[in-house]
Amino acid sequence: MAPSSEYIIEFKIDVFKTLKLAGTTTGVLVAIGLGAYYIHRSLQSSKRVVLRDEVRNILRPFQLSEEQIRRVMANLNSEMTNGLKSNSATNELAMFPTYVHHGPSGQESGEYLVVDLGGSNFRVSHVVIEARNRMRLNNKIFLIPHSLLLGEGEKLFDYIAECLQRFIDDNKLSLHKSSDYKFDLAFTFSFPCHQTSLREATLVSWTKGFSCTSVVGNDVALMLQEAINRRKGLKIEVVALVNDTVGTLMACSSTYRDCRAGVILGTGTNACYFEHLDNVPKWISPRDNATKNVIISTEWGALGKNGCLDFIRTDIDRELDESSLTPQQQVFEKMISALYLGEIVRLIIVDLVQRSILFPGRMQKSPSIRPDYNIFLILRGSFYAKHVADIESDTTEDLSITTNILTSIGIHEPSYDDCYIIREVCKTVSLRAAKLAAAAIAVLINRLNMPSVTVAVDGTLFRHHQNFKKNLIRTIDRLVPRTHRLVLSEDGSSKGSALVAAVDRRLKSASTTVEKTFPS
Ligand code: BGC
Numbered sequence: 001m002a003p004s005s006e007y008i009i010e011f012k013i014d015v016f017k018t019l020k021l022a023g024t025t026t027g028v029l030v031a032i033g034l035g036a037y038y039i040h041r042s043l044q045s046s047k048r049v050v051l052r053d054e055v056r057n058i059l060r061p062f063q064l065s066e067e068q069i070r071r072v073m074a075n076l077n078s079e080m081t082n083g084l085k086s087n088s089a090t091n092e093l094a095m096f097p098t099y100v101h102h103g104p105s106g107q108e109s110g111e112y113l114v115v116d117l118g119g120s121n122f123r124v125s126h127v128v129i130e131a132r133n134r135m136r137l138n139n140k141i142f143l144i145p146h147s148l149l150l151g152e153g154e155k156l157f158d159y160i161a162e163c164l165q166r167f168i169d170d171n172k173l174s175l176h177k178s179s180d181y182k183f184d185l186a187f188t189f190s191f192p193c194h195q196t197s198l199r200e201a202t203l204v205s206w207t208k209g210f211s212c213t214s215v216v217g218n219d220v221a222l223m224l225q226e227a228i229n230r231r232k233g234l235k236i237e238v239v240a241l242v243n244d245t246v247g248t249l250m251a252c253s254s255t256y257r258d259c260r261a262g263v264i265l266g267t268g269t270n271a272c273y274f275e276h277l278d279n280v281p282k283w284i285s286p287r288d289n290a291t292k293n294v295i296i297s298t299e300w301g302a303l304g305k306n307g308c309l310d311f312i313r314t315d316i317d318r319e320l321d322e323s324s325l326t327p328q329q330q331v332f333e334k335m336i337s338a339l340y341l342g343e344i345v346r347l348i349i350v351d352l353v354q355r356s357i358l359f360p361g362r363m364q365k366s367p368s369i370r371p372d373y374n375i376f377l378i379l380r381g382s383f384y385a386k387h388v389a390d391i392e393s394d395t396t397e398d399l400s401i402t403t404n405i406l407t408s409i410g411i412h413e414p415s416y417d418d419c420y421i422i423r424e425v426c427k428t429v430s431l432r433a434a435k436l437a438a439a440a441i442a443v444l445i446n447r448l449n450m451p452s453v454t455v456a457v458d459g460t461l462f463r464h465h466q467n468f469k470k471n472l473i474r475t476i477d478r479l480v481p482r483t484h485r486l487v488l489s490e491d492g493s494s495k496g497s498a499l500v501a502a503v504d505r506r507l508k509s510a511s512t513t514v515e516k517t518f519p520s
Contacts, residue, residue: 054357055421058348059428061314064435066478068312072439073479075308080298080447085281087194092306094299097283098246098272099198100500101291103253106132108502113168113183113236114494115160115224118190118244119208119267122160124167125491127498133254135495140167153215157227165234182235184505185228186497189220190244190268192299196285198504201241207301207330208268208339240501243297244458245272247496248489252456254499256487259454261444262496263486265437265472266459268330269337272297273444300440304331316347323380332440336433338385338460346376346383348425353377358418359411376410383409389465392426399423433461434468438475445480452483458492 064072083095109129116123125139142163148156164185168174174181191210193201199221206216215223221241228236249262249272261273275296277283283294303309309331320343321327321334334340352358376382387405394401399419406414406422414422445453461468473486489496 052421054355055352055424058351059425061312062428062432064312064432069435069439069475069479071311072309072436073443076300076303076440077443077447079303079308080300080443083298084275084279084296087282090306092303092308094192094194094204094297094302096193096195096243096297096299097280097285098243098295098297099195099285100242100246100250100295100503101293102503102507103250103259103274104133104499104503105506106254108133108499108506110184110502110505112498112501113164113185114188114497115164115185116188116190116244116247116494116497117160118188118493122163123494124163125494125498126167126171126173127495129498129502133499135498137491137495138171139491139494140170148212149209150211151213153212153218153223154227156212156215157223158230160224161227161231161234164228164236165231168234180235182237184239184501185224185236186240186242186501187221187224187238188242188244188247188493188497190264190270190493192297192302193220193241193243195241198240198500199238205326205329207326207333209325211325240497240504242493242497242500243270243272244493245270245297246295246500247494248456248458248492249273249295249496250499250503251492251496252454252487252489256454256456258450258452259456259487260448260450261441261453261455262489262492263437263441263444263455263457263462264459264493265337265457265461265468267337267339269301269333269437269459270297271300271440271444273448275447301330301333301337305329309335316344316351319347320344332436336436336461338465341385341388341429341433341461342383343381344429345388345422345425346380348429349383349422350377352421352425358421359414385461385465388426388430389468391423392430392467394419394423427467430465430468431471434471435475437461438472438479441472441486442476442479445476445482445484450482452485455484455486456489456492457486458489462486463488 079092080095083091083093109131111126111128114125114127116125121141121143123139123141125137128136130136144156144159148159168183173183189201191207192204194204195201200219201221203216203218203220206212221238225238228234228238245262245264247262248264249259252262253259261271263269263271272295274293276293277287277291280294280296304313305328313331317335320340321331324334349358387409391402391405399416402419402423403414406419441455444455462472476484476486
């Protein structure tokens with residue numbers, strides 16, 4: 001039966017009343033909800049303001065102003081010029097000439113072995129260079145037992161020779177070779193070395209946690225050759241010793257003709273670039289008309305040795321330095337590279353815990369705290385650059401990535417505030433590193449003074465730490481208006497070192513051809 005109009009009116013009124021009532025109720029509820037939310041927010045934010053003021057004071061010295069960055073640039077630039085003048089041990093920067101004068105021409109070819117030593121593991125590669133520098137690479141990573149990093153140097157080189165033997169056998173590289181065939185080997189050795197030729201290089205000091213005895217002061221190419229010779233049947237000749245920055249540059253310059261610099265932002269940091277020999281007063285080796293440039297390995301990680309970075313060093317930097325294997329050395333590297341970023345963050349966290357800003361009340365010995373929590377707080381090196389990268393880029397609403405990382409290292413049930421503060425710490429430390437690296441690259445670009453330049457870059461920070469890379473590029477763009485680009489150099493330190501050996505072989509065979517054609 002159809003409803004009467006009266007009923008309809010009644011119904012409309014009822015609906016209207018109900019809506020009004022509901023509206024009022026909803027309004028009240030919304031108001032209460034919003035009120036509660038804002039009270040909660042203001043409580044939260046007032047709590048956070050108190051926390052953040054203290055946290056800010058601790059983080060402030062890590063925040064670099066444009067003026068400070070420009071001062072770092074000026075200091076680095078003048079130390080680079082000083083380093084080119086003489087080999088004095090008092091120089092901040094070593095600025096080692098590498099005896100690599102030319103990039104690849106595209107006409108290099110041949111097969112090479114490469115040993116790449118510079119981090120906690122090392123790599124043996126077999127590189128085949130074909131027409132127009134197309135390269136095939138087959139490699140294997142070998143772990144270096146920790147005892148070898150800190151033990152007798154000769155044992156380290158014997159271990160490398162043993163791994164070379166294994167690599168050749170496993171890959172049957174000697175098959176179809178005559179019995180007197182010798183492999184040419186390029187040795188990528190990523191530590192400060194004073195070179196006197198392409199294959200003679202004296203180790204000046206260890207960096208990055210290495211500390212084998214009886215190697216500093218010795219020719220490392222010779223030490224490797226002797227270890228190879230001790231293994232009967234291993235037929236290899238060490239033909240070049242190459243810093244990883246040089247490999248990185250060479251590998252890229254076969255594709256980018258304007259590539260004149262190579263940078264490593266990884267476990268350690270360093271850069272090399274082509275310098276005109278006229279700007280290298282300390283160059284004393286013979287020089288012919290064709291030899292106009294030489295690649296200089298700057299060893300910029302050492303900047304700050306004499307105090308020129310004291311104006312930006314923090315107490316935490318000093319604490320990290322004092323407890324490192326190499327106090328007073330590699331000051332710049334210790335502010336930038338992956339080996340140290342995690343430790344800087346860890347030391348700040350420990351400071352914040354001691355001030356009861358982080359994990360308040362949890363420092364006390366409580367049965368609910370597992371021992372691994374305390375291990376994190378005590379154990380140096382237990383927080384990695386990878387943790388910094390992952391936490392810094394945590395954009396989840398509840399910071400669950402940060403929570404999971406903290407849990408995995410023994411900090412259970414961190415509060416939202418704890419995670420938030422730790423993310424701030426990671427962002428700040430990583431931004432400082434990116435700005436400093438950018439300042440250094442900007443100096444290189446300015447020195448090269450070309451209309452456009454490509455800088456080859458490799459290393460875990462550049463490859464895997466996205467925020468670091470973004471901040472790095474942004475800062476360089478601000479510091480140098482000159483046209484430039486940064487290019488990732490894939491497997492640069494192995495492929496590029498093979499190219500160094502190949503360029504050398506090509507130049508030598510060209511000169512013997514000339515000698516044969518024009519007997520004197
Ligand atoms: C070394 C450099 C090397 C750099 C990157 C530094 O610690 O001194 O020779 O190029 O690390 O591996």
